[in-house]
Amino acid sequence: MEKGIAHFAAVCYTVLLEWVGRGYPAVEHRTHSEQETEQLGETLAGRLPRGAVVAYTGALGMGKTAFTRGLARGLGCRSRVTSPTFTIVNEYEGDIPLFHFDLYRLGSSDELFDIGWEDYLARGGVCAVEWSERAEDAFDEHTVRVDFRRDAQHDGWRIITITGVDGL
Numbered sequence: 001m002e003k004g005i006a007h008f009a010a011v012c013y014t015v016l017l018e019w020v021g022r023g024y025p026a027v028e029h030r031t032h033s034e035q036e037t038e039q040l041g042e043t044l045a046g047r048l049p050r051g052a053v054v055a056y057t058g059a060l061g062m063g064k065t066a067f068t069r070g071l072a073r074g075l076g077c078r079s080r081v082t083s084p085t086f087t088i089v090n091e092y093e094g095d096i097p098l099f100h101f102d103l104y105r106l107g108s109s110d111e112l113f114d115i116g117w118e119d120y121l122a123r124g125g126v127c128a129v130e131w132s133e134r135a136e137d138a139f140d141e142h143t144v145r146v147d148f149r150r151d152a153q154h155d156g157w158r159i160i161t162i163t164g165v166d167g168l
């Protein structure tokens with residue numbers, strides 16, 4: 001009986017969160033090495049449906065590409081992920097394909113739409129976007145947000161905040 005009540009409360013909470021438009025709450029993770037950051041990306045991959053959009057924020061060198069390497073592994077992509085800085089987007093075949101964007105050099109979000117952003121969304125893969133700050137209007141309330149920052153205590157530690165995923 002108590003279980004039933006707890007389940008009912010959990011459902012109400014979820015519905016309420018969705019209703020106020022915030023989805024799942026932000027969860028902060030700490031990583032202590034590049035490998036741990038990759039591992040977190042791999043864990044996230046297991047929670048993403050096809051068509052998911054993951055928008056990264058955070059400065060250069062904070063681990064966005066490292067995280068994406070783990071994400072790719074988790075999606076069953078075998079090629080090694082490298083930074084798409086000069087190409088805007090790299091594509092990886094996998095159990096679920098990965099489209100890895102880096103908008104660092106983008107002038108405006110128009111350029112993202114010009115290279116076919118909406119076609120990528122329709123292809124049933126996962127879109128992971130570095131420097132999403134450069135094209136905020138490309139993202140909606142279903143976007144998973146991942147913010148990266150350095151831990152003040154140690155150069156090699158990162159605080160990675162994930163918003164919009166159940167249980168992560």
Ligand SMILES: Nc1ncnc2c1ncn2[C@@H]1O[C@H](COP(=O)(O)OP(=O)(O)O)[C@@H](O)[C@H]1O
Binds near residue numbers: 063065130148155
């Ligand atoms: N905890 C950590 N997580 C991720 N990268 C780390 C960490 N500690 C140190 N690093 C280093 O920071 C750099 C991150 O690079 P990268 O993933 O390319 O960052 P970004 O894509 O955000 O510019 C790498 O040189 C990596 O070795």
Ligand SMILES: [Mg+2]
Binds near residue numbers: 064065083102130
């Ligand atoms: Mg990068």
